[in-house]
Amino acid sequence: MKNNSMYTSIDALTYNNTLLLYPDPLGVSVNVTCIAMIGGVNYSQSVILHAPSSPPNNVRGFILNATSIQVNWTTLLDTGYVIEYTNGGVSRNLVSISEDQIVLIDLSPMSTYTISLYSYIDLPSVNSTLTVLKFDVPSPVTSLSVSNVSTTGITVNWTIPSSDNYVTYYTISYTPSCPQLSSVNETVSVAPHQSTTTYSYTLIGLYSGMNYTVTVRAGNVLGASNSSIISSKTSLSSKNILL
Structure with missing residues (x-):
């Protein structure tokens, strides 16, 4: 449990507010409490947000055809996963909810892709599992x-x-x-x-x-x-x- 406290004042007429939270790399639970004062009486509601203690493991890539890669991993007690993949150019991001695999399409043949996989429960993992796949014919033995x-x-x-x-x-x-x-x-x-x-x-x-x-x-x-x-x-x- 990360024991850092932060207070944000919210206008009485505001019902939605965004809090920027920074999860700990080792996993963290964040207790978010909303306190409202009505007629001089305080009312509060709390929610605990959880982050994974580690990113997914056993991440592997498989070439399906000339433009597609299937990425598999071992599921943990996570709500979903975020994949970031790049071949050295502009990064592309995909979100896969409650799945242990995803197919990346419209890729560039004869390229090397770096694939980063993050997991999240309520909050995301800070660290990712990194794998590199050469989307090309193999090098000589x-x-x-x-x-x-x-x-x-x-x-x-x-x-x-x-x-x-x-x-x-x-x-x-x-x-x-x-x-x-x-x-x-x-x-x-x-x-x-x-x-x-x-x-x-x-x-x-x-x-x-x-x-x-x-x-x-x-x-x-x-x-x-x-x-x-x-x-x-x-x-x-x-x-x-x-x-």
């Missing part, structure tokens, strides 16, 4: 490496370079060094994510003792990233070793 090399398989590992990327699939292409053999393209759908988690994918059915050029691209509904490339060679099968 990094830390591309191979492991678990066998006669017929290679495991490829990579990392998303930044947490503001939004990825829904990966395309893995591998080309054998023998010109008579064709390249193979495989697309792997993944749960939408923005983390920098390392991902792995195992190529199987390869030729033993063969050099392969492996290309990995991250993608979403807006398209695919530039390619990241690595080369590796499968182990030589014992059947191919001359004694």
Whole structure:
């Protein structure tokens, strides 16, 4: 409870008045009391206004199409939410009442959006939950490496370079060094994510003792990233070793 008092005098003929309240960042309850004097007798009416102790959490953005983003969050004991989002230009504000998601439309592709989410009960939260979403094709994957090399398989590992990327699939292409053999393209759908988690994918059915050029691209509904490339060679099968 914030124990600051403020008194405002209201004319006897005024029935509506606006009070400017500054909620505490840690949450506050404000007791507003209206006192009227009629015939020398004081009459009072009080109301307690509550503010959230913290902003919403688990705020995540999902690209729906070339102009829309869906934003989800975990609901708290709040009355409603205010979203502020900008791509570096003029901020835009939306209010969503008693919902845990909202769709932002008419956005500019190939932009990075900063999304701030505030909650309120009677009063708003001072702090917001901030998330950044790159409304663009993903950046190329990094830390591309191979492991678990066998006669017929290679495991490829990579990392998303930044947490503001939004990825829904990966395309893995591998080309054998023998010109008579064709390249193979495989697309792997993944749960939408923005983390920098390392991902792995195992190529199987390869030729033993063969050099392969492996290309990995991250993608979403807006398209695919530039390619990241690595080369590796499968182990030589014992059947191919001359004694």
